[in-house]
Amino acid sequence: MVVTGSTSTGDRRAGGDGKAGDSDGCAATLVSAPLSDADAVALARVLAALADPVRLRLISIVSSVGEVCSCDLEGPLARSQPTVSHHTKVLVEAGILVGEKRGRWTWWRLAPGCLAEVRRALGG
Amino acid sequence: MVVTGSTSTGDRRAGGDGKAGDSDGCAATLVSAPLSDADAVALARVLAALADPVRLRLISIVSSVGEVCSCDLEGPLARSQPTVSHHTKVLVEAGILVGEKRGRWTWWRLAPGCLAEVRRALGG
DNA sequence: CTCTCCTATTGACAACTGTCGATGTCAGCC
DNA sequence: GGCTGACATCGACAGTTGTCAATAGGAGAG
Numbered sequence: 001m002v003v004t005g006s007t008s009t010g011d012r013r014a015g016g017d018g019k020a021g022d023s024d025g026c027a028a029t030l031v032s033a034p035l036s037d038a039d040a041v042a043l044a045r046v047l048a049a050l051a052d053p054v055r056l057r058l059i060s061i062v063s064s065v066g067e068v069c070s071c072d073l074e075g076p077l078a079r080s081q082p083t084v085s086h087h088t089k090v091l092v093e094a095g096i097l098v099g100e101k102r103g104r105w106t107w108w109r110l111a112p113g114c115l116a117e118v119r120r121a122l123g124g
Numbered sequence: 125m126v127v128t129g130s131t132s133t134g135d136r137r138a139g140g141d142g143k144a145g146d147s148d149g150c151a152a153t154l155v156s157a158p159l160s161d162a163d164a165v166a167l168a169r170v171l172a173a174l175a176d177p178v179r180l181r182l183i184s185i186v187s188s189v190g191e192v193c194s195c196d197l198e199g200p201l202a203r204s205q206p207t208v209s210h211h212t213k214v215l216v217e218a219g220i221l222v223g224e225k226r227g228r229w230t231w232w233r234l235a236p237g238c239l240a241e242v243r244r245a246l247g248g
Numbered sequence: 249c250t251c252t253c254c255t256a257t258t259g260a261c262a263a264c265t266g267t268c269g270a271t272g273t274c275a276g277c278c
Numbered sequence: 279g280g281c282t283g284a285c286a287t288c289g290a291c292a293g294t295t296g297t298c299a300a301t302a303g304g305a306g307a308g
């Protein structure tokens with residue numbers, strides 16, 4: 001079962017399959033446009049999920065290895081198991097991370113296209 | 125006098141002149157590298173400054189107009205004068221905004237190259 | 249079924265953050 | 279000098295966040 005970040009907004013999907021990439025997208029590029037209130041809130045939500053040293057290192061670990069299970073994160077992150085679980089949950093709800101349960105382990109991958117979408121929203 | 129965000133670290137300069145760009149730089153691209161603790165903290169600091177709807181809209185306003193004084197921000201942002209001042213301070217300390225006092229007004233510009241540096245750190 | 253292991257959730261706590269009213273500071277104008 | 283306008287700082291308050299110990303949930307091994 002693939003764990004998607006089904007937040008209340010329902011349609012986060014910033015990089016759901018990695019194929020479409022930036023179809024309609026959110027957050028109209030920040031620069032060169034006064035940026036609506038809703039877009040600002042949506043972009044701020046993703047940026048807030050990224051704005052933590054532990055989560056940034058978590059992302060970099062997942063990104064470099066490709067796929068990681070939670071038990072392999074406690075050591076490198078130097079955080080307790082509940083804290084690691086908390087951070088993965090935050091990243092999933094922001095649409096940045098995707099978790100897949102296999103047996104007793106949960107394997108984490110980066111949601112494809114999500115970081116590219118953030119870069120685009122930042123004026124790329 | 126140009127107001128630069130002289131934080132305690134002293135060497136933030138994420139886009140100080142916009143010329144050198146990514147010489148030695150900070151934050152080694154997040155993806156494809158386990159990302160050191162110091163780099164994670166530095167990148168998280170900038171992202172935290174960006175992770176606020178009011179500040180995102182402030183940046184988009186400054187970016188679209190090019191140069192704005194504080195009194196022209198209270199209205200569009202729908203925030204009190206101390207709150208606007210607080211947000212500009214946060215952005216300056218993060219190296220995202222640059223303020224220049226001319227007469228009684230303070231004019232705000234985007235620090236050139238800073239957002240590009242953030243995009244690069246995010247894996248661009 | 250029971251036991252073990254991996255992960256998620258809960259509850260609590262300290263630290264941080266966004267906001268505003270009140271006040272301070274400084275430059276220009278009379 | 280005194281006054282006005284633009285901005286910064288202070289103090290306070292509610293809301294959020296990162297952290298961990300304790301506990302719960304669930305899948306595989308015996």
